[in-house]
Amino acid sequence: MRAPSLNRRHLVGAGAAWLAGCATPAQQTPLLPLRSADFLAADWRAAQRLMAAASDDNTAWRLVQALCTQVGARPAGSSADARAVSWALSALQGLGLANGRAEALPMKAWVRGPASAVLLGPQPQDPMHHLVMAALGNSVAAPAAGIEADVAWYPTLQALQDDRSDRARGRIVFIDQKTQRTRDGRGYGLAVVARLNGAVEAARRGALAVGIRSIGTDSERIAHTGAMRYRVDVPAIPAFAVSVPDAELMATRQAQGQTLRLRLKLQAHSGVDATTHNVIAELPGSDLAHEIVLIGAHLDSWDLGLGAIDDGAGVAIVSAAAGLMQRLGLQPRRTVRVVLFGNEENGFDGARAYGDRYGTVPHQWVGESDFGAGRVWQMNCRVQPDALPLVQRMARLLSPLGVAWATDRLNQGSPGPDAGVLMRRHKWPAVQLSQDGTNYFDVHHTVHDTLDRIDPATLPQNVACWAVTAWLAAQSPVSFGPVVV
Amino acid sequence: MRAPSLNRRHLVGAGAAWLAGCATPAQQTPLLPLRSADFLAADWRAAQRLMAAASDDNTAWRLVQALCTQVGARPAGSSADARAVSWALSALQGLGLANGRAEALPMKAWVRGPASAVLLGPQPQDPMHHLVMAALGNSVAAPAAGIEADVAWYPTLQALQDDRSDRARGRIVFIDQKTQRTRDGRGYGLAVVARLNGAVEAARRGALAVGIRSIGTDSERIAHTGAMRYRVDVPAIPAFAVSVPDAELMATRQAQGQTLRLRLKLQAHSGVDATTHNVIAELPGSDLAHEIVLIGAHLDSWDLGLGAIDDGAGVAIVSAAAGLMQRLGLQPRRTVRVVLFGNEENGFDGARAYGDRYGTVPHQWVGESDFGAGRVWQMNCRVQPDALPLVQRMARLLSPLGVAWATDRLNQGSPGPDAGVLMRRHKWPAVQLSQDGTNYFDVHHTVHDTLDRIDPATLPQNVACWAVTAWLAAQSPVSFGPVVV
Secondary structure (H helix, E strand, O other), rough: OOOOOOOHHHHHHHHHHOOOOOOOOOOOOOOOOOOOOOOOOHHHHHHHHHHHHHHHOOOOHHHHHHHHHHHOOOOOOOOHHHHHHHHHHHHHHHHOOOOEEEEEEEEEEEEEEEEEEEEEEOOOEEEEEEOOOEEEEEEOOOOOOOEEEEEEOOOOOOHHHOOOOOOOOEEEEEOOOOOOOOOOOHHHHHHHHHHHHHHHHHOOOOOOOOEEEEOOOOOOOOOOEOOOOOOOOOOOEEEEEEEEHHHHHHHHHOOOOOEEEEEEEEEEEEEEEEEEEEEEEEOOOOEEEEEEEEEEOOOOOOOOOOOHHHHHHHHHHHHHHHHHHHHHOOOOOOEEEEEEEEEOOOOHHHHHHHHHHHHOOOEEEEHHHHHHHHEEEEEEOOHHHHHHHHHHHHHHHHHHHHEEEEOOOOOOOOOHHHHHHHHHHOOOOEEEEEEEEOOOOHHOOOOOOOOOHHOOOHHHHHHHHHHHHHHHHOOOOOOOOOOOO | OOOOOOOHHHHHHHHHHHHHOOOOOOOOOOOOOOOOOOOOHHHHHHHHHHHHHOOOOHHHHHHHHHHHHHHOOOOOOOOOOOOOOOHHHHHHHHHOOOEEEEEEEEEEEEEEEEEEEEEEOOOOOOOOEEOOOEEEEOOOOOOOEEEEEEEEEEHHHHHHHOOOOOOOOOOOEEEOOOOOOOOOOOHHHHHHEEEEEEEHHHHHHHOOOOEEOOEEEEEOOOOOOEEEOOOOOOOOOEEEEEEEHHHHHHHHHHHHHOOEEEEEEEEEEEEEEEEEEEEEEEEEEOEEEEEEEEEEEOOOOOOOOOOOHHHHHHHHHHHHHHHHHHHHOOOOOOEEEEEEOOOOOOOOOOHHHEEEEEHHEEEEEEEEEOOOOOOEEEEEEEEOHHHHHHHHHHHHHOOOOOEEOOOOOOOOOOOOOOHHHHHHOOOOOOEEEEEOOOHHHHHHOOOOOOOHHHHHHHHHHHHHHHHHHHHHHHHOOOOOOOOOO
16 A cells, blocks of 8 residues: 655645745655555555644644743742643643543752852952852752852863862862754753763862853853752752853953952752652553553743743643644544653653653653754654664655754664653653754753743644654554664 | 045045944035134044044953953942942053043942842742842832732833823832834833833832833843932832843733732842042143043943943943044143043932032033944034034044934934033033944843943944044134033
8 A cells, every 4th residue: 555645845735834934854855655564544644634734733832822821930849830730731631632630749849049149359358240140950058158269260071070189179160161052952962061060070179169151052141050960979069050141251350360259149948848740641542552652741840931942842842743633533543642741850750750650551652842942853763673664754754844864873862851761761662853952052941931932933843743753653553662772 | 724635445545444344424425625714634634543543443342341351340339339440540541641530429329139029820829930120220128028919010101100090009010111122222212211200100109119121122031220210209119120021921911811910029228328439531631721522431330230331331432532542642722531420320420520520611512422332323412503514524524434414403412321411501512422222222231231242343433433523622623612402
């Protein structure tokens, strides 16, 4: 049986205004014909209908707008998080999805308090400049009186790691690690280690606190928060990030040979008993209902912004994708499950709780939309080799939307943070739909993560990608696992 | 006697790289020949030398960089202000200027304390969203326990003024006044009244506090501070500005019919006894040394940023202009006086003290650079009618730099805030060199007023304009006053 051919012109006919804004597809080769072990023609046609229907579906925008304006910031375990859970449950039910539930899970919350960092002037007691800063997630508090000390300045985390002297002892270490702008986020991946491990490296050398240049690609006076971690064998010292222009000022003064001295105040509470939830809803399967196609996002956000791009957009995209299948009356073979994870940002509690509960349930694959609201530009996966041609066929179907098939690290895809935890732990197959993250780290984990940073026009393309791939994964004639992780 | 002709090509020869970036001059007509009552040819040639020499003079950039990195924010009356005074005195002396002095003046300082505003959620006690906000200058503190109240939302100050109901009573008034982007700042002029008078209008209607949309043209999560005022016959209530995206969020929720409720905390100290200074240095005149050509800027800044564009740039420009005359060995007839005013931002104490001290000294004109670091695009003035052709001739000389002669409100120029106070009070003539302020109100009075907001390439054109006009004003064969103000 052969699926009808699908070419670019065909699709333009179905959604011309929408496609006009898409990038040129990286691969222009004609779609491979379906073979006997492939998707059924009816399933293929349904995938085409999903693509076309997504083009004028504004559900995702409506969802993220509601989440941001009716709930706002929702750090895990907070009362806002609880409101987000209620909102999400009702939103998923409103889309007609079944089996809606919020699965409670205990967690230890980290609660931000007031914080400030003042750069002192040439006279030791002179407040010279109030830095724009934010405590890093999990940071311990500073002593109530604050910490005042000279700065031991390092251009990179590596420079700190290489330092065998006692220059950091009794000082506030500052790590001026820069973040490169990249489409795929690898610049962030390289830089974020300074945020994660800076405190441990500094404390090992006797530092009183650690500050870092924000892990971000902007040049605004906004601080980028984010999780950091301690080790039980190293003293826990306060950790904070300053805005890029403030880091630049410090670097200039450092280069001028001026002494940098900081007065730090930082309040925070760690280990606060709290509860969060995974919010789940489904499009129930038929003959393979016990197998799960998981499309996820995380419901929690950092506290500084509204959690629009991180990860209101993802919540909206995967919810709308499942909602679209429901609206078109599609019944999948496998169960398509939307999972909105709790506490991705600061501990992956939701992912771990999900794994604890569903680890023995077969998952066709897991995927997560958690990279903002940019267009999907590449598809990758992690499936058993026999299934790879089927997944490649999905990517070819998405090619008119500007989606390329992965060339680098093919079939070693990474499905997002929570889904990645599950993939590694349970050896579940995975799908990776890579969004354009060129501007993502301008606003990630900052006060700028607000609704106006989302271009509503980019959301339907994301919805199409998630709906089509989830649908075809659910209909696949073969299992995507087992995989080697 | 005729001055040598000066055309565009001539000047390009003198400073090609610099002029390449200039806008097309608005007037391409040839320069008027000098007549007998005009500038001496030697003075005219010196003006041309100043223009050419400014093109590769980086003094202004060096000065503003030093002020921002060595002093930083310098709210009037603070210890940083005192350091700025020392820095400025030594910088002006370093340029070879004479009679350097810092003239102390007593003032009442306003000192910012911690402040926060939380938008409460659907449940009255639910913190929904932390607004990015800043107290307005002069705001009284809120009661220590804070203020929690519903919001009475108004789209504009006019809407509040038109309200005859008691809707504002017992509430926090919010004024969503928008600021239009314009080159000449008139959008700001229209909107800023909401900042200045909002508290009085709200308190007259029984409000507990007043919040405003930041008077700014950006869409970043930064609050724009700035002075506001009370009336003795109206209760003083706390006043603050929120960022534009936060105002947008409130507007969206207001449009959705949701109740807006705020929890405001705001600490501040008013009327703190303090001292600031006018910093003055001169290029002493010869036969007319007792007449003053005043080129000014203000040394103080708001506390949130580094005071780079407001008004480090102006400090650097007028200082460098006088320094350039000195470097070229020019001796003016009248005394060219650089005045760096104290406390422009929150009371004009420096301008008033200057007027008290020098009000009886004849001033050829007064001018102030206080509109950022954009290029000068227009020249205007306020001089006695007989002197107008001479000033117009200056503008024609600057025409290759993209400077037009004023068409609107000709000879009704406004010379900047401090100089404007002096012009009105002492009927002194005035010069207005209008900078392009298209982007000025994106960062004005915010944390974003940092060094990276200045394009070093725009400074030499400003220096040329100030040096040329101050020089020719000092050499003028006629007095520019008296004027009608």
